[in-house]
Structure formats: C-alpha cells, structure tokens
Amino acid sequence: MSDPVLIFQEEAAEHLENLESALLELEQHPQDERQINVAFRAMHTIKGAAGMVGYDHLSYFTHHLETLFENVRNGSLALDQELINLVLECRDQIEGLLTRDNPSVESMTISETLIVRLTAAMPDNVSSQWDSGCATATADSETVMERIYRIDLSPNLTSFQDGFDLLPVVRELQSLGPCFVSGYLDKDFATDTFDPENCYLSLTVLLTTSQGGEALDDVFIFVQDDWRIEITDINYDEAYRLGQLFVQQGVTSAEELENSLSAKCLAEKDLTRPGAAEPEVVERTLATQNHILEQQRQVQSEPEKSIKVSQRKLDQLMDQVGELVILQARLDRFATELADEQIESLAEELTRLSSNLRETTFDIRMLPIGSTFGRFRRLVRDLAKDLNKEVVLETSGAETELDKVVIDKLADPLVHLLRNSLDHGIESPESRQAAGKPRKGTIRLDASHQQGQIVVTISDDGAGINSERVFSRAVERGLISASQNLSHAEIYQLILEPGFSTAETISDVSGRGVGMDVVKNSIESLQGRIYIDSSQGRGTVVRIMLPMTLAIIDGLMVQVSDDYYVLPLSTVEECIETLSSQVSLRDGGRLVQHRDQLVSCVRLREWFDIPGKQPAIEQTVVVRIGDDILGITVDDVVGHFQTVIKNLGKLYEDVEGVMGATIMGSGGIAMIIDVAALVGNTSGSSADIA
Known part of the structure; x- marks a missing residue:
C-alpha cells in the first residue's frame, strides 16, 4: 500500500526544486511569464495537496505564496531582488515544514514572521486582499479564454484504504471554476456483496475554467498513477453536440439544454436523477461523445506517463x-x-x-545529469553573495544521461569543486576590473559522452593556479624533491594529495587543495579519474571522467597464462600482434610501433608478476582514455564478454590496475582491469587537458 504522506513529501520536494529553478531564472528575467506560472503552479499544488494529507499549517503558509504569485501573474506586483530573496527564504521554510504534519511552535513562529514580511512587501491595494486569497485582476488586464473540460474519474478499488477520497479532489476542481458533477456506481457493485471499505463510485465532471490543463494535472498529481483519469478539452460547439446527444438519449430536454448553454454551463442537474435516465444510458451517451471527439484526441499528443520506483527496487532488479x-x-x-x-x-x-x-x-x-546541475545554481548564487562576488553559473550537456547511483555519489565532489572555484578561483569584482576582466566571473559546468565515458568539466575564468607555488609547497611537504622535472599537468595533480594546500589562511568556505584528496577518493570510488589544468590569470579547468554505469559493462576478455582479465570494451580501439622479443624497461613499460607512431605499452604478465611461458607472438590491445593511448600486452584475446562488476574485498581493493572482478561461465573469476589507472601510471601525458 502506498503511503499518501510519503508520496506528498516526494512530490512536494520536486515542486520546490521547480520553484527554486524558476526563481533563479526570474532573478535574471523578472518578466518571464512561463517561469512565473511554474512558481504559481508549484505553490498551488503544494497548498492543495498539503490540505489533503493533513498538513494544515503548511497549506496555510503556502496559500500566502500562492496569492503572491497570483498577483505577479496579473500584473499587480512586480518581482525584484528583495522579493525573490524573501521567497527563497519561504521556500526553505516549506522544505522544513515537509518533515512533519504538526510543526513546532518555533517553526510556526518563523512562518508567521515570513508572512508578515510578505505582507509588508505587497502594495496596499494588494495586501488589503491578502486574507481573501483571491486578488482581482486589474480592469485593463488581459482576459483569459475559458474552456470546458470533461473529466472522467474512476478511483481504484482500494482508494479509501490507501487514504484517498474523492471529495478533496472535487473541492479542488470546484476552486478552478464552475463545474457539474455526476456520479455512478461501478457495474460490478452489488448491494448484497459489496465491501464498505472499497470504492465503487465513479464521477464525470464538466468544468468551465480559465486555468488551463496544467492546473488540472496538479489536482490529480497524487492519484494519477492509481486512478483512471480522462480529461477531454472541448469547445462550446462540441459541447453543444454533447448536449444534443443528451437530448436524444432522454437525459435532458431541449429547453434545459438551451438555458444551460446560455449560461455557459453544460448542465445544472444530476444526470442520474431518478426518472431521467439509467446510469447505463448516461454511460452510452458519454461513450458516443467520446467517439465524436476521437479525432480531436488523436491530434493531441498524449504525454508519456511515469511512475516512481525506489532505489532499492532498482538495485534489486540490476x-x-x-x-x-x-x-x-x-x-x-x-x-x-x-x-x-x-x-x-x-x-x-x-x-x-x-x-x-x-x-x-x-x-x-x-x-539526465541535469537533475544534479539544477541544485548548484542556488549554491553559486548564495555563496557569491556571501563572498561579495559577482558570479554566473553556465551549464551545458544537462541532457547527458548517467547511472543514478553515479549521479548521487557525484553530487558532493561537484559541490566541493564549485565552492573552491567561488572562494579561491574567481576574484573580487574590483580585482577583475583592475586586471581587465569583466566584473562578473563565470563558472561553467559541462557534461558530455566521450568514448563510452561521461566527462564532467568544471571551469572558471578566475585567477588560476600558481604552479611554482604548488611545486615549492610540495617540496616543503616532502612529496617531491626539488630536482624533479615535472610538467605543469603533473604539478597540478599534486594538489590532490592528502592535506595539500597552498592557502596561507584557512577559508570558512573552501580552499583549493584543502580536502581535494577527498574529492579524488570519491571520484576514484566511482572508477573515475580527475585531471586538473590551469593558466595563471586565465582560469582553471577540472575534468572528471566516469564510467556510465557501475553494474554491467561490455568487456573484452583476454588471457595471460591461465588467468583471465577483462578490459572495458568502451576503451578498446584495436588489437595488434607484437613480438615477445621486445624487452620491457625497468618500470615495466616499452614502446611499440602503431599507425606511424610509438605507443607506450605494458605487459600484464609483468605488471601482475604472472608465472608461465611467454608466447613468441603476443597480442597488444590498444586502449584510449581521453587523449592518451596505451597498449596492454597479453598472451591471447578471448573475445567479447558481458561483464557483471563485483566489488573486491578490503584485502584487494587497493591493488593498482584492478577495478573489480567478474564471474565467468566456467564459475572462475576474471579480474576487471582499471585501464585509467594503467594509463595514468605509464603515460605522463595522461593528465594533460586540452
């Protein structure tokens, strides 16, 4: 049985995300009618649903915000920066009120304080209407065309047991405009066998409203997956034909029909009253009307329906x-x-x-990874204000899809990187202006698919990283020697070492390098890699490469002696034959000729110290990670293999070059090679960022 309160909380959380996103858009474009409507619908839906599940105080509080946006819609009130800040505070208050239906006195006091501030922000001619909750449109405001909707409702049999009732839904419909409701019992209903805890009632509602179809969708948001709901949008001519059908079937008279049409209301009597018509006749009439409107319904595309499934069930399915x-x-x-x-x-x-x-x-x-991007806009906005900086967050690739498990675990590292860019990357407006830059800094968050992997890039146009300072601090900490000759990319990777920081003072917000090892560990736990590039005075780029999923991958199975290994197929470019007579260097690497270039190679036999006879002709699998190419030499290539990734135990989880294991058809174990780790270990250019 579904918990109505839990459903309400989940849906309300989504509406709060929509509200926040709309407010951040309105901050840049205050006259955006589409975003104003999004905010209004979010408040209207939360208000109505809160009342249905017993969250009376939340319904009362949200009612005031609904009224506010109704006045913004009709032009009585203009949004400014101060009002948007206040509404964001109210949004956070609603989030807190969602946790319990009976809030504490302290929480209700905060609500009342916010309501007082909202009232003070309203013009006199609007605040006088505050208590009524329904502001009147100005005389010169645009008139919205009314439409007639026919709504057929059939709750599921266990609606009462699930905590849902028809009456609150009907009241919500009545709040949208004049409507007529007719009810009939299910054809399987029998007086001698019915269960009083079951719902056998169905309704047909004829509604005249100017609110539009989206307002109707909000009414049924908590029952749309369980009830049969059919909404038909008809104009007055089609309504008249429906009335003629009622006359033909003896449900109403021609005189009553004419009176109803003149009042722009289809019916003002119960279609199922005794003596007028049997319920079956009404049903046949409505079925005929459905046939008349079939052509119209075919033109209108029906939105794809969706259901919510818990993460636990998805994991079990996988x-x-x-x-x-x-x-x-x-x-x-x-x-x-x-x-x-x-x-x-x-x-x-x-x-x-x-x-x-x-x-x-x-x-x-x-x-879509955009579901994670959305929450960062508020973070950047609020932190920029706290730091007295002017920053805009630009995003792209929000439609890029990624495994939900990876998305959830990626959120915290991205938050840390964005806070670093804001605190120590983007300069103050005065410093940027003195350096010939725009006062407003830019942080970009991009996502894309590349060679079967997800690439997430966080870049800024700030001060960049001082490589000389990073190098000297690494020498001070004993991470490297002063005589080492490192590339810029290798130097930037040093800030990912535990406890490394170039900051003279610790910031309350972040510090580039402070906690970056935690970011690195989080990314590597997702079988990903993180690369850093920077240009002093021009900005910093952090690139994160991740697999699309951590569950099942397509792999290429290879063999070394009696052991089997799997390479992720998304990284494989081709296989070539090489001679075993080529001697490896001391570090285990060597170079082979491939397509008019020399490619670094590593033998798995030597990497994992595998005993056995080495064949005269070996197979080298050429793999690519980003811009880096590596050859992995094995004894034999077995072929394609669907690989179910199993995590290694604590004893083997730190083995370099292995990302997991899989079970073969023979029941044996094959290790899954961490190609990115091998590339990073054998190629000094693997950290370069274009």
Missing part, C-alpha cells in the same frame, strides 16, 4: 539481471562444449533476451 547475465555465460559455455544445436539455439535466444533486458534496465537507471 542484481537479478546481473545473475541472469552470469547464467547466460554459463549456458553459452555449456552449449559450446556439448556442440548440441538445440542447446545452442536456446543459448542464443537467452543471450538475445538477457541483452534486451539489460539494456532496458540500464535505461530505467539512467537519468
């Missing part, structure tokens, strides 16, 4: 898919060994089905 993939690998091996055509056919069919199921499960888990 685990089951992973077990299915392992079973499929076992069946493939079994079919190959037996050489039985029927078993091979079944194995091929299972492979097709498991692949489709895997892709579908991936699609369910994938979310």
Whole structure:
C-alpha cells in the first residue's frame, strides 16, 4: 500500500526544486511569464495537496505564496531582488515544514514572521486582499479564454484504504471554476456483496475554467498513477453536440439544454436523477461523445506517463539481471562444449533476451545529469553573495544521461569543486576590473559522452593556479624533491594529495587543495579519474571522467597464462600482434610501433608478476582514455564478454590496475582491469587537458 504522506513529501520536494529553478531564472528575467506560472503552479499544488494529507499549517503558509504569485501573474506586483530573496527564504521554510504534519511552535513562529514580511512587501491595494486569497485582476488586464473540460474519474478499488477520497479532489476542481458533477456506481457493485471499505463510485465532471490543463494535472498529481483519469478539452460547439446527444438519449430536454448553454454551463442537474435516465444510458451517451471527439484526441499528443520506483527496487532488479547475465555465460559455455544445436539455439535466444533486458534496465537507471546541475545554481548564487562576488553559473550537456547511483555519489565532489572555484578561483569584482576582466566571473559546468565515458568539466575564468607555488609547497611537504622535472599537468595533480594546500589562511568556505584528496577518493570510488589544468590569470579547468554505469559493462576478455582479465570494451580501439622479443624497461613499460607512431605499452604478465611461458607472438590491445593511448600486452584475446562488476574485498581493493572482478561461465573469476589507472601510471601525458 502506498503511503499518501510519503508520496506528498516526494512530490512536494520536486515542486520546490521547480520553484527554486524558476526563481533563479526570474532573478535574471523578472518578466518571464512561463517561469512565473511554474512558481504559481508549484505553490498551488503544494497548498492543495498539503490540505489533503493533513498538513494544515503548511497549506496555510503556502496559500500566502500562492496569492503572491497570483498577483505577479496579473500584473499587480512586480518581482525584484528583495522579493525573490524573501521567497527563497519561504521556500526553505516549506522544505522544513515537509518533515512533519504538526510543526513546532518555533517553526510556526518563523512562518508567521515570513508572512508578515510578505505582507509588508505587497502594495496596499494588494495586501488589503491578502486574507481573501483571491486578488482581482486589474480592469485593463488581459482576459483569459475559458474552456470546458470533461473529466472522467474512476478511483481504484482500494482508494479509501490507501487514504484517498474523492471529495478533496472535487473541492479542488470546484476552486478552478464552475463545474457539474455526476456520479455512478461501478457495474460490478452489488448491494448484497459489496465491501464498505472499497470504492465503487465513479464521477464525470464538466468544468468551465480559465486555468488551463496544467492546473488540472496538479489536482490529480497524487492519484494519477492509481486512478483512471480522462480529461477531454472541448469547445462550446462540441459541447453543444454533447448536449444534443443528451437530448436524444432522454437525459435532458431541449429547453434545459438551451438555458444551460446560455449560461455557459453544460448542465445544472444530476444526470442520474431518478426518472431521467439509467446510469447505463448516461454511460452510452458519454461513450458516443467520446467517439465524436476521437479525432480531436488523436491530434493531441498524449504525454508519456511515469511512475516512481525506489532505489532499492532498482538495485534489486540490476542484481537479478546481473545473475541472469552470469547464467547466460554459463549456458553459452555449456552449449559450446556439448556442440548440441538445440542447446545452442536456446543459448542464443537467452543471450538475445538477457541483452534486451539489460539494456532496458540500464535505461530505467539512467537519468539526465541535469537533475544534479539544477541544485548548484542556488549554491553559486548564495555563496557569491556571501563572498561579495559577482558570479554566473553556465551549464551545458544537462541532457547527458548517467547511472543514478553515479549521479548521487557525484553530487558532493561537484559541490566541493564549485565552492573552491567561488572562494579561491574567481576574484573580487574590483580585482577583475583592475586586471581587465569583466566584473562578473563565470563558472561553467559541462557534461558530455566521450568514448563510452561521461566527462564532467568544471571551469572558471578566475585567477588560476600558481604552479611554482604548488611545486615549492610540495617540496616543503616532502612529496617531491626539488630536482624533479615535472610538467605543469603533473604539478597540478599534486594538489590532490592528502592535506595539500597552498592557502596561507584557512577559508570558512573552501580552499583549493584543502580536502581535494577527498574529492579524488570519491571520484576514484566511482572508477573515475580527475585531471586538473590551469593558466595563471586565465582560469582553471577540472575534468572528471566516469564510467556510465557501475553494474554491467561490455568487456573484452583476454588471457595471460591461465588467468583471465577483462578490459572495458568502451576503451578498446584495436588489437595488434607484437613480438615477445621486445624487452620491457625497468618500470615495466616499452614502446611499440602503431599507425606511424610509438605507443607506450605494458605487459600484464609483468605488471601482475604472472608465472608461465611467454608466447613468441603476443597480442597488444590498444586502449584510449581521453587523449592518451596505451597498449596492454597479453598472451591471447578471448573475445567479447558481458561483464557483471563485483566489488573486491578490503584485502584487494587497493591493488593498482584492478577495478573489480567478474564471474565467468566456467564459475572462475576474471579480474576487471582499471585501464585509467594503467594509463595514468605509464603515460605522463595522461593528465594533460586540452
């Protein structure tokens, strides 16, 4: 059974995100009608839903904000910076009120204080209407065209048991405009067998309103997944044809129809009153009307419906898919060994089905990374004000999709990096102006797909990083020797070391280098890598490379002696033959000729110290991470393998070059190679950022 309160809290949280996003847009474009409507709908929906689930104080508090935005919509009130700041405070108060239906006295006192401030911000001619909650539009305001909606409601059988009732929904509809409600019992209802705890009632509502379809959607937001709800938008001519159908069926008279149409109201009597018509006749009439409007409904595209699923259930689904993939690998091996055509056919069919199921499960888990980007706009705005800086956050690639698990774990590192850019990257407006820069600094947050990976880039046009200062501080701390010759990219990577900082004083907000090792560890726990580049006086670029998912990947299985390894297929470019007579250098690396260039290579046999006879002709798999290319030399290439990633225990989690393990069809274990770690260890250019 669904918990109505939990559903309300989840939906209200989404509406608060929409409100915050709208307010931040309105801060730049105060006359944006679309964003004003978004803010109004968010407050209207939270107010109505809060009353339905018993959050009376929250409904009372949000009512005032709804009235405020109603006045902004009709032109009685203009949004300015001070009012937006106040509404953001109210938004935070609503977030706190969502936690309990009976708030504390202190919390209610805060609400009343905010209401007083809202009242003071309103013009006299508007604040006088405050208590009524319905401001009158000015005489010269634009008249909104009224439309008629026909709404068919059929609650599910257990609606009463789930805590939902028809009456609050009807009251919400009545608040949108004049409406007529007719009800009828389900055809399966029987007086001698019915259960009084079940709902057998259905409604047909004819509503005249100027609020629009989105206001109707808000009314049904908490029951749309469980109830059958059909909303039909009709004009007066089509309404007249519906009335003619009622006359033909004997439900109403021509005189009553004419009186109703002159009042712009379809009906003012109960269509199911005794003696007028049987409920079945009304149902047939409505079905006929549906047929008349079928052409119109076909023109209008129906929005895709969605449901909420808990993260736990998604994880369980992915685990089951992973077990299915392992079973499929076992069946493939079994079919190959037996050489039985029927078993091979079944194995091929299972492979097709498991692949489709895997892709579908991936699609369910994938979310646009923009859902994370949205929360950072408020962070940048508030911190910029606290630091007396002028900063704008620009984002791109918000539609880039990433596994929800990765998105959730990526939020904290991004917050830390953005705070660093604000505190120690972007200069004060006066300093920027003196340096010939615009007073307002820019931070960019970008996401994109590259070679099967997600690349998230945080860049700013601030002061940049002083590489000489970083180098000298690293020498002081004993991280490197003064005689070492490091590239700029290698120097910048030093700030990711534990406890490293170039700041003379510790900032309350952040410090570039303070806690950056935590960011690095968080990214590496997601099997990702972080690279830093900077130009002093021009800005800093931080690039994060992440896998799209941490569950199942396509891999290339390779063999070294009797051991098997898997390389992520998204990193593989091609395979070439090389001679084992080539001697590796002391650090385990060597160079091979590939497409008119020399490519660094590493032998897995030497990297993991694997015993056994080395073949005369080896296979070298050429992989790419970003702009860096590496050859990984093995004894043999086995082929494509769907890889279910299993985490290693604490004993092996720090082994360099290994990101996890997988179970093969034979029941044996194959290690999954951390290609990024090998590239970073053997290629000095892997940290360069274009």
